[in-house]
Amino acid sequence: MARAKILIVEDEIITAQAIAGQLKRLGYDVVDIANSGTAALAKVAQTCPDLVLMDIVLKHRDMDGIEAAEQIRNQFKIPVIYLTAHSEAATLARAKVTEPFGYIVKPFNQRDLGITIEIALYKHQTQQQLIEREEFLSTILDSTHDAVVATDATGGITYMNPIAQTITGWSSTEAMDKPVTEVVQIFDEATNTVVENPVIRLLRGEPVPNQGHNRLLIARDGTKTPIVDHVSLMRPNDDDIKGAVLVVCNISERRQAQALELERVKLATEVAERQKAEAEIRKALTTEQELSELKSRVVAMISHEYRTPLAVILTSTELLKRYSTQLSQEKQQTYLDRIQMGVKQMAQLVEEVLTFNKAQAGELQFNPEPLNMEDFCLQLVDEQRLMVGDRYTLTYNPQLSSGEAELDKQMLRHIVTNLLSNAIKYSAKGTTVSLSLRREDDTLIIQVQDQGIGIPESEQPRLFSPFFRASNVSTIAGTGMGLSIVKNCVDLHQGQIAIASEVGKGTTVTVTLPVNAKPSSGDATH
Structure with missing residues (x-):
């Protein structure tokens, strides 16, 4: 340092x-x-x-x-x-x-x-x-296609992105500190009555029911825009409410498309067919809502996870831009190494998101090929060593009479890399993370052990659920996708994964894979 x-x-x-x-x-x-x-x-x-x-x-x-x-x-x-x-x-x-x-x-x-x-x-x-x-x-918020409005704990506006300013007719400066009920006025389209602002209901501690798509936002000049909205509380410490965030989506184009489709169905089909189409529409709307929620979680995750590497890249490039002539060659190389590390971290996150999406869609390709496991795992350990430097000690202990195995190389990389990065992420600096590799008959056993914060026993059954993170991770960055990806990759190999952990003492993850993995049901995809 x-x-x-x-x-x-x-x-x-x-x-x-x-x-x-x-x-x-x-x-x-x-x-x-x-x-x-x-x-x-x-x-x-x-x-x-x-x-x-x-x-x-x-x-x-x-x-x-x-x-x-x-x-x-x-x-x-x-x-x-x-x-x-x-x-x-x-x-x-x-x-x-x-x-x-x-x-x-x-x-x-x-x-x-x-x-x-x-x-x-x-x-x-x-x-x-x-x-x-x-x-x-x-x-990120300024670039989104949805209107985003943030308030304090009393409902006073503290932030509006450009889309929110456009759809309401209020500039950010004019709206600042004004009650959200004055700036964001919502009507029920069916009854033409004012709908109580969902932010106020949520801040009072009342549930906010799903109102569907029958809502209109009335702009300052009287313009009406069909919307769907979602509101959530800001709780930095999981206790004190600091305010709320209201996300409003303009569904004008979607409304027009739906109207045309409904008209086509009305003219072309009988009552039974129309009822079937309406059922399909309802199902599609439910799926859209689920996708919208997933989108919100992914956007929140990316905004959180990209901050650190982007901050490193921005800071390093700014220092090189301003003071390159005053910096030694060694210092310039340090900043270039930091930029490269930040880019690798961001690329790894993108790869993780893409892999997670394929896993959730059942589109991961299973392609086993001959591998020298000892050399392959050593390469992955060396990659992690390069990223963590001297902040952690990474040990590698292969105990193989034969390192040859037939496994999916890309999936194996996801398994080992995710387990090592998790072990490092949730361990204190200066501690040791170990990877061991051994073979028992026709079974390969990969074990990653750390001395980190551990996982509460009551939460361990949920570890492989998408986006789940243990309650004791505090402010440690993470996406909640890694172990879900690992579980999918292990399952495609027809292997098993087990986790033994104790809070404050560390975690041991054991992955058992057949040495010669074969696609299940004779299919190359899962």
Whole structure:
């Protein structure tokens, strides 16, 4: 991990040198020392530090530390920690306005300095990730074809995407903080009466029934648009309600198509045929609703899972773009490696989604071929080692008298890669993840073991259900598709999978496959 670079702004040279010594002993790089606000701004632009230690009172009165810190925050977005011998209320009040990341009163010891710096660096990193995630999510919401409206816990509007602004006739600026009932007005088409806004009902804790397609949204200018809507609560901590999200789909084109079809059926068929067609339509609408819900879950999953690799790619490309001439060859290669890693992670997610879709549709092709299992699994372990670097220890223990087997290569890759990535994802850094491989008669046994968070026993029977994630995963990223894919691949090999896990101690997954797998029922597809 790169050492944090720190700029010291202190007009007492002896004090500045003493602080520099403490920082070096703590393992930080001191990029320079400035004795005035103007000098500090120039050195920040020149050295691009990760953090600035700023003395509030500077003898060179071109600007004091607080003024300099404010300009550093506005221009460079770099965190600042104040160092001062003054703790007067007025000084503190001025300092707070600049949103510092720490405040240390002289004299201080090395330990306090280190703790304050680490907290500031972590807080800054977290804030930057949050900003990047919000920008990414906003881009996704702005690109969707459905209207999306978010509210606070009282029903006041906090966000509208462009489609929502178009369909309601309200700009985002005009609608901000206004009651959702004023901006999003919904009528029952059959009775021509106002429908209570589903957001308000949900925020009151009442169930929101499915109203079908007999609803109209009345825009600001009176334009009526047939819609279907879906509302859900925002619960960041699964307890406190922070607001609600209303998704509105314009079904004008669908309505027109349905009307034409119904007219054709009415003119061309008898009553019995018409009833049959209506039944099929109802079934189709149910399927559409299920697909809509699945779409929402997939969009939410992709928006969540793409944030981290996209943030890494965006940050690395921005740094290379801005500071390529100032970065060493080694540093440039590090950023290029990060970009490549992010692209691989995104490609892996796309591959996982495509495989999951084929598995759910029963379209996975089963094509067994001769494989050297020892070499094949070693390649997969090496790929994971390249991705995790030195953050984890990956061990590989093949115990095979013969490594030859006839299995589906692509499915086997899904099985081993998903199990290894899951073991790594849910384990603490510095722990060991092991893959063992052995053969018993005509059976191949693949076992992946970790020292991670484990899985609650009551939830283990649901692990292979699509999109299911255990309740103790907290904020660990994941799609809930991996084990479902693994189970499909194992079943197509006519194999078995077993999971033994204990919360806080780790998980062991054992996959048993026939050495010479054959397609079931004589068919190459499943």
